[in-house]
Amino acid sequence: xxxxxxxxxxxxxxKENNRAMPWKGETDPYKIWLSEIILQQTRVEQGWAYYExxxxxxxxxxHLAKAPSQKVFKLxxxxxxxxxxxxxxxxxxxxxxxxxxxxxxxxxxxKSLKGIGPYTAAAIASFAFNLPYAVVDGNVERVLSxxxxxxxxxxxxxxxxxxxxxxxxxxxxxxxxxxxQSIMDFGAVICKPQxxxxxxxxxxxDCQAYKHGLIEILPVKAKKLQKKERWFYYFIxxxxxxxxxxxxxxxxxxxxxYEFVLYEAKHAITEKDMLRxxxxxxxxxxxxxxxxxxxxxxxxxxxxxxxxxxxxxxxxTKPILVEEYLLIRRKDLMKYxxxxxxxxxxxxxxxx
DNA sequence: AAATCGGGGTC
DNA sequence: GACCCAGATTT
Numbered sequence: 001x002x003x004x005x006x007x008x009x010x011x012x013x014x015k016e017n018n019r020a021m022p023w024k025g026e027t028d029p030y031k032i033w034l035s036e037i038i039l040q041q042t043r044v045e046q047g048w049a050y051y052e053x054x055x056x057x058x059x060x061x062x063h064l065a066k067a068p069s070q071k072v073f074k075l076x077x078x079x080x081x082x083x084x085x086x087x088x089x090x091x092x093x094x095x096x097x098x099x100x101x102x103x104x105x106x107x108x109x110x111k112s113l114k115g116i117g118p119y120t121a122a123a124i125a126s127f128a129f130n131l132p133y134a135v136v137d138g139n140v141e142r143v144l145s146x147x148x149x150x151x152x153x154x155x156x157x158x159x160x161x162x163x164x165x166x167x168x169x170x171x172x173x174x175x176x177x178x179x180x181q182s183i184m185d186f187g188a189v190i191c192k193p194q195x196x197x198x199x200x201x202x203x204x205x206d207c208q209a210y211k212h213g214l215i216e217i218l219p220v221k222a223k224k225l226q227k228k229e230r231w232f233y234y235f236i237x238x239x240x241x242x243x244x245x246x247x248x249x250x251x252x253x254x255x256x257x258y259e260f261v262l263y264e265a266k267h268a269i270t271e272k273d274m275l276r277x278x279x280x281x282x283x284x285x286x287x288x289x290x291x292x293x294x295x296x297x298x299x300x301x302x303x304x305x306x307x308x309x310x311x312x313x314x315x316x317t318k319p320i321l322v323e324e325y326l327l328i329r330r331k332d333l334m335k336y337x338x339x340x341x342x343x344x345x346x347x348x349x350x351x352x
Numbered sequence: 353a354a355a356t357c358g359g360g361g362t363c
Numbered sequence: 364g365a366c367c368c369a370g371a372t373t374t
Contacts, residue, residue, distance in 0.1 A: 080358025
């Protein structure tokens, strides 16, 4: 173990780190919190524009707390992991009301808030209040795993414990915020997942992974996720200038987002099968329907699922009554948050 | 302890 | 196609 790991890290930060981000150096805990929620499992480049949109739309936690949740979700649209948005709204309301708009300043209290786990609590505590809590994100795990040559899988309970203890042991407690920022920047800029810049790395001579040729091996992950395939057939049913949509509420992907009348199948089906589906029978009964237009099949790749999506346009002359579906005005369609695949299709429709 | 939850960039 | 990203929560 090299005692000067922290010193070299801070030295690198001071002299060579020129990574710039809109929330860097921010002292308002509200904005720090906002940035951290947006960045969970999300690349800085992807979250950047969302952060700026949110800060502009909701300059304070009160603005966010009193905003209609549909508007907040619309701003979040396309960013993924939508329960983050749900928790964001819930926590904003709590801080606005119970805390009078003032963010709590103890680690335990911060961590008790919805959507804030060990990483985010440490980030807020250290960046906003300079409290001595080490962040452990993917960057930190990678840096520590390589530097100390640890092959305990990062995605296990024992692994998490080891990396958390190491991170806290090497944390510079007098400048926790700067230290935390430094180690994450270092992981993102130098000790990258692929093709790390070992040639210019200031820690090279003490790095166990470099010494033993394990850079490509570390860090280790135990599990690999398995994938599912699903086929979504969306019926875009128009009646008298309106369209039927509903909010997804089940325990499944895209909770709180909206969708058209859905028939899900376990495999690809034909047009005839679509019309024979239970959904269609349920929705239309014996009313005769005609397909106006049928789209290509689009493929949306999630981390753990492949979704095949097709849109079937249907116009009807009598309204249908289906629980949970709303008949909304066509011009209001874009006010609702949709999954990426639907949002993309709707944009194509507008253009063409 | 394992499974879920998105979307995008990189190799 | 596989891996990873400023992880958290539910099962």
